[in-house]
Amino acid sequence: MLEFAAARFTVPKHLRVMVATDAKPDGVAVMKPDSSALEVLGLTKRFDRLAVDSLDLTIHAGEFYALVGPNGAGKTTTLRMVAGLLRPDDGGVSIFGIDALKNPVAAKQVMAWVSDEPMIYDKLTPLEYLEFVAGLWGIAPSVSKPVAEELLSSLGLEPHRHERCEGFSKGMRQKVALAGALVHDPRLIILDEPLTGLDAVSARHVKGLLNERVQAGCTIIMTTHILEVAERMADRIGVIAAGRLVAEGTLTKLRQQNGHADTSLEDLFIALVTLQEAA
Numbered sequence: 001m002l003e004f005a006a007a008r009f010t011v012p013k014h015l016r017v018m019v020a021t022d023a024k025p026d027g028v029a030v031m032k033p034d035s036s037a038l039e040v041l042g043l044t045k046r047f048d049r050l051a052v053d054s055l056d057l058t059i060h061a062g063e064f065y066a067l068v069g070p071n072g073a074g075k076t077t078t079l080r081m082v083a084g085l086l087r088p089d090d091g092g093v094s095i096f097g098i099d100a101l102k103n104p105v106a107a108k109q110v111m112a113w114v115s116d117e118p119m120i121y122d123k124l125t126p127l128e129y130l131e132f133v134a135g136l137w138g139i140a141p142s143v144s145k146p147v148a149e150e151l152l153s154s155l156g157l158e159p160h161r162h163e164r165c166e167g168f169s170k171g172m173r174q175k176v177a178l179a180g181a182l183v184h185d186p187r188l189i190i191l192d193e194p195l196t197g198l199d200a201v202s203a204r205h206v207k208g209l210l211n212e213r214v215q216a217g218c219t220i221i222m223t224t225h226i227l228e229v230a231e232r233m234a235d236r237i238g239v240i241a242a243g244r245l246v247a248e249g250t251l252t253k254l255r256q257q258n259g260h261a262d263t264s265l266e267d268l269f270i271a272l273v274t275l276q277e278a279a
């Protein structure tokens with residue numbers, strides 16, 4: 001566990017929301033704190049056409065969730081709205097019970113967002129960059145430095161920690177951006193295509209780090225076109241097509257729904273997406 005995990009941001013009580021759960025037999029709705037990590041309800045975004053179409057999504061705390069779908073299905077748009085980078089036209093986003101549209105700062109404190117085209121400061125070394133990001137979160141260098149060292153080491157960047165990022169390859173930059181996103185010990189990690197463009201060794205480093213985070217209790221939602229990764233790493237997989245969730249569940253459940261116990265995720269994916277396109 002990271003050293004400053006104990007100082008992890010907690011959601012102020014006044015920002016927490018209560019959700020109505022199943023009604024009791026006497027008809028009185030029971031209210032309890034929302035235990036899901038991410039709750040998306042009726043999320044909608046239109047550009048020149050509908051990109052995300054009244055999407056509902058629930059990610060449980062501690063879950064590793066993979067969002068897959070064809071190009072242009074609305075995966076990135078969905079995650080950008082969840083991360084507070086894009087205003088939805090309609091719908092709501094709740095992160096650990098925080099209304100992310102009403103309280104974006106509180107929501108951002110408990111999450112990390114890593115884009116598929118990450119931006120880092122080229123003139124800084126990875127260690128300086130991580131110290132800079134930690135500073136933005138108000139974490140003292142004495143606390144953030146060992147965390148940064150540990151992150152860089154798990155991502156195989158230790159030998160390069162004092163080199164300026166300007167000479168780094170795309171994969172190395174991706175890993176620096178990932179380390180930067182994790183430096184404040186977020187509880188929800190949102191990743192857009194985190195493994196694309198990484199060589200096998202780097203991909204293994206990233207997968208190892210993400211698995212470690214889930215073991216430590218974090219929740220991860222990621223998009224990927226590498227179906228084998230979704231198949232191997234995710235607890236549940238959501239298939240999105242034309243801005244809608246067309247299937248969701250464990251791989252076993254998705255297979256059962258399709259009536260083929262031994263089908264690969266790739267075959268399931270193609271069948272589901274073809275069905276959606278024909279509809």
Ligand SMILES: Nc1ncnc2c1ncn2[C@@H]1O[C@H](COP(=O)(O)OP(=O)(O)OP(=O)(O)O)[C@@H](O)[C@H]1O
Binds near residue numbers: 047051071073074075
């Ligand atoms: N800023 C934007 N302006 C206009 N249209 C956009 C914008 N961002 C996304 N779109 C459109 O919204 C739709 C969904 O795009 P999005 O990037 O969310 O898909 P995706 O599932 O992430 O695709 P990919 O797998 O190719 O990354 C596409 O039709 C895309 O062209």
